Amino acid sequence: MKKILAILFTITALSACKVDREPFGSMRSEKITGNPEESIDALLNGVYAQLKAWSDPMHRLGEYAGDNMMIRGSSTDAFYEFISFSRTPNNGRLTTFWDSGYKAIAQASNILNMIPQGKNATLDSKLGECYYVRGMMYFYLVRAFGRPYYQNPETNLGVPIVNGTPEDVKNATFPDRATVKATYEQAIADLKKAEELISANRGPVFASKAAAQAMLSRVYLYMSGTYETPNQTYAQLAVDYATKVINTASTYSLLSRADFMKYNTFTPENNKETIFAIKRVASEFSGFDHYYGVGGMYSNIGGMGWGEMYASAKYISLLNETGRNDWRPDNYKIVDARAAFIEPTYSKNTAGAYTEVFRFIKDDAGNVQNYVQANTTRNGSTITCTEGTDVYTLTAVDATQGIYSINYKDGKTYTGYIDYFITLNRVYPQFYIVKCSKEGENSQLHSPVISRLGEVYLNRAEAYAKLQNYPLALADLNVIRNRSIVNGGYASLDASNAGTRIDKERQLELAYQAERSFDVFRNGKALTRAYPGPQNQTAPVLANDYRVTPQSAINSYPGKLTQNPTQ
Template sequence: MKLKYKNIPVLLSMMCLGLTSCSDSFLDIKPEQNVAAEDAVIDLVTLQTAINGMYSKLQDSDYYGRTMYVIPELMADNLYLSSRNTGRYLEFENFVVSDRNTYAEGTWNQIYEVVVNATRAIEGGKLIEVTTAEQQKKIDQLVGEAYTVRALAHFDLVRLYAQPYNFTANATHAGVPVVTAINTNQVSPSRNNVSEVYTQINSDLAQALLLMTNQKASGYFSVSGAKALAARVALYQENNLEAIKQSTEVINTSAYSLMTNANYLKVWNTAFNSESIFEIVNTIADSEGTNSLGHFFSVAGYADALVTTELLGLYDSNDIRKSVIVQGAKPGAEKNALFVGKFPNGTKSDDNIRLFRLAEQYLIRAEAYAKEGNDILAQQDLNLIVKRAQPNATTITDTGANLLDRILLERRKELAFEGHRLFDLNRNKKNVNIIQSENAVLVNYPNDKFILPIPLSEINANPNIKPQNNGY
């Protein structure tokens, strides 16, 4: 299902909730469905249609279909652009992103499309009248999924376009507009501060968990998927006890289990495997074609972004995770190239995109335990992930700051190319070593350019969106 975006004043408003002032608008998002946008959700069938359309927008190359995975890795030390590339993301590797950058603009637009579609589903779903408890249960599940997706979208917006939660003492620095209602008032939403954005994210997740009953689902958010997101959000918010609580509840459910060392590659080539908590489904009809992640990384496609030799060198020789880095030659370019192998279908078809894996939940809990001073429990979780990757690995006994550094190292190795690296460095107040094809640029924390600019088109269209991010 495709949606249209126009950056002009339209029918959208903010629900203030005491968090923001309401003024004029910046989105015009109209589902291309057989019913008018204002009447799109009128029963269980149209609610399901709206939910499917909401999920389909996650696939777009401006969101999880490519950009959300590429930028945080390229603007750090896991990826660099090949000497022969198509020109995509050049500003990001060179650390010179401008407010006119088409990817920064496209991702902003795309994620807000997701926010508005999720909000349409929530508003419409609440008004549906049914006659049976079973029908109400289905509606509640779908509306809960919409709340979860809206929380995810706001979380991604605030990660990309605002400094981390801990950048200021009370997270009062500029965030992004929170959109939680759509009506016939014309509004131009102001930026909420980061604390307010996280308050809304947590509110949406709490509401989702009240509504949803499916513990596990293939291609849709479930109770476990919402808790996995809640654990990630809590870690970014430095709410370590909540991160431990939510990740533990995911880990303790019988619905998921870590793939064994011998079956590790099935994490990437088997849909809905035991370790996958939520993945975006890509069918043949959904294909992004040459804009897909597989085409971007595959030697049979563009192979635009290559793996840094520094990252490869971090893995021991018998670390199974090393197997998703494919060594070879890129025709007409690098003779000794390292290709990303986490999207094994390459140019043949689009792989499902795994947003939440059980391995990450163990690493979230390990980091939260370590930051709470519980080194023993942190070591247990960390060793589980390390020894899954390398059964004969030396048991980790680090404590304190050394343990935290080791956890970040294992996050880098385990979650490479999954869109975490820049965020992990920035929220932990670390310097960033941006590796380029022939050199590297060390950028010290804090830095204005660790986040993206609010697009110039948005600044021009919405007088209330200012201030622009520092440095742009």
């Protein structure tokens, strides 16, 4: 009996097991911090990986707050507040933008803190890539949360400068938001460091010397004041950095008009114009994932996508300024190459035919504009259209282009287009936007473009204009304009029209690249959105409107994090 007992206790003692368990899907930091240089490539990949998550809210808050797009109605989603400008501090998308931007900063900074500079050029080049991402993040954060640079940058608040995960996270404290000026200084210092250190160009899906210079040209442009009161020192720096990029013609070149119209379909590596894009690959998307990307809001492709946001009537009319873009499949004619990124959803009737309509925009009660698509009837050269029981005879404005006018029942005369019926969402014809879709396949796959050569030309055109060097500004402006609109270039440029023309070209060219809302405000302009849609169509948004800091960021902040005044 005692033997049995002894055996049992031995078994018990032996069976006293270890209770340590380690994760299978993550790596212990100790394995990296011991020899960080060995992991540099993977860590650097992590920096870029974080940009994937960051690019989504970045796009939405930059683009939706502009006037290139409209939405078919108010939405449950937090991004609706980017459109409605009801800037509440509890906004999940805004929080994600804040947190994911700072995560990229932390990841890049941790690498820079772990690996000393100066060991060899290969390593330094990789550290330079970290500097690029960090500088770019600070710039994107400050342009979102701070006021435009021309408004008291020494006192207006930018964002906090915290570079890296602190040693003791629980007891760390962080400083309050730095001024707009100090945040720009941090961004510039990082980008200059990137320009200095990056020696290898690994292609446009990684940071490069030219990417740093392109970003610096934009940062200095943001600092260059308004057209009315420019800061010529910064304008000159914007010119200088733009020139550095434009002069690397062997690496980057503008696409031809024909290729440009397919810009969205090329992978960044096969696009000579892209300087830096955040690469997405097809294998990252499965199931319904394509609904949730940026393109998913703009169109439904192959069953994937909400397709609830369309090109605004304001943007469409800008595209049509020099001539009608006709998207009808049997009549397809693009005047402005940038119209190729718009795809109206013409609907066929049950017999498989399109329905001809006269489409115009009318003024409704309450200073609201709405679309009308009225079926047409042709009788010789007379075209009538019918809305309900009302029949109107149309007056030709430019019959070859299908432009007509209508004397509407409200006593007003509206001009519109003979076109095919476009499927409505609520009351809005669906002008799908595909600039953020269709990369290499017919899906919502898209690698968000951060910098491309086209933008750099426009940066330089604007900076030259602010330096009152109108001939050079005109030359750069026409490079972009002539590419898209055959013989569309301007004959002259001067102080009276430079701002308007350059801004308009920038809007046309950089639409759906998350630039527009910032471009309006940084030059002191107001954003007007008088076009159909649920946004406030009457009250312009002034350049002193800006975002609040996410409440959750304030709640969890170890220290004081000053909120923007809520006005």
